[in-house]
Amino acid sequence: MSKKKKDEIIEEVSEEIEDMESEEIVETEDEEVETEESQEEEPEEEKDDMNTKLLRLQADFINYKNRADKEKTRIYSSAVEDVVCEMLTVLDNFERALEAPDDNGSFKEGVQMIFDQFKQTLEKRGLEEIDALGATFDPAMHHGVMSEEVEGTEADIVLEVLQKGYKIKEKIIRPSMVKVSR
Template sequence: MSKEQTQYSENEEVEIVENEQDAHTSEETAEETNGVVTEESAEQLQAKIEALTAQVDDYAQRLARSQADFDNFRKRTIREKEELGKYASSKLITELVPVIDNFGRALDTLPEGEGAESFVKGVQMIHRQFESVLQAEGLTAMNTVGEAFNPEFHQAVMQVESDEHEEGIVVEELQKGYMLKDKVLRPAMVKVSG
């Protein structure tokens, strides 16, 4: 072999050895890098999974709250509609209660003279009919005399001394009180023993 060929062979061998060393070093670096990348990727993936899981939980809670709010709204709307239907006539009945009072006052003062008896019977019939129509709508008069004073149902306008009743008992009703179904339409004006 010539000197050049020998040198060329040596150079090739050196390059081959260097290339093998570079390849070996590159493989080790790639293995190390892959190991690090894999570990980092697993940690990143785990963090992303935890973040997404937290987000899913948050959305599930929001959905549950929204459904509960909607159910409450639906129930409240149904209850308001029922109450509206139940008490739709309350405004009219409130305006008619003084008419009942006036009928009662008219019947307390009986006229005298010819034909008075038939007139009184006619007014009594109208009064009973009027009361029965209002009762059919749910209006009832309160019984107050002898009951314990209750500010939800009674309006005390006077306190009187009484030997017959204990303290805090209604002794006289000055104006009737009325209930419309289960609500107080007008509290009774009463005198209370003191």
């Protein structure tokens, strides 16, 4: 509901309250004579009803505004998350290109500069890499695809990261694909 619409409704309610206050009860010969006390109670009750309606309208508007703000925030977060998820494959391909052997060092330097710029842009939007290597395996953050028995190592320790995992703020958008010790 727009502010203009809210102001119009408030103005209408205020006018009705003023009208009720200014109304005079016209008594005819056939009607019983009302006491002053009952004459004052009726308009007062109607005034209270109108005030209650106005307060409820204001509360409804505030609730609507809060819901709209929450929905806007949720939609924005979801949109950022979707775009970042699509760009993770590009980030992975950059990393693979940087790991490939290169006879010409200038090509690799150019790709490295593009990669750094791309990664900084994603980090500005809240992207964080999940540090997995050497950490205890957490199924919420890691996707175990291989396991290996290693002497001298505790069980459920991440030995190798096969694909990096990422999160935006505290929400995991892609778990790390890892090799875990048994």
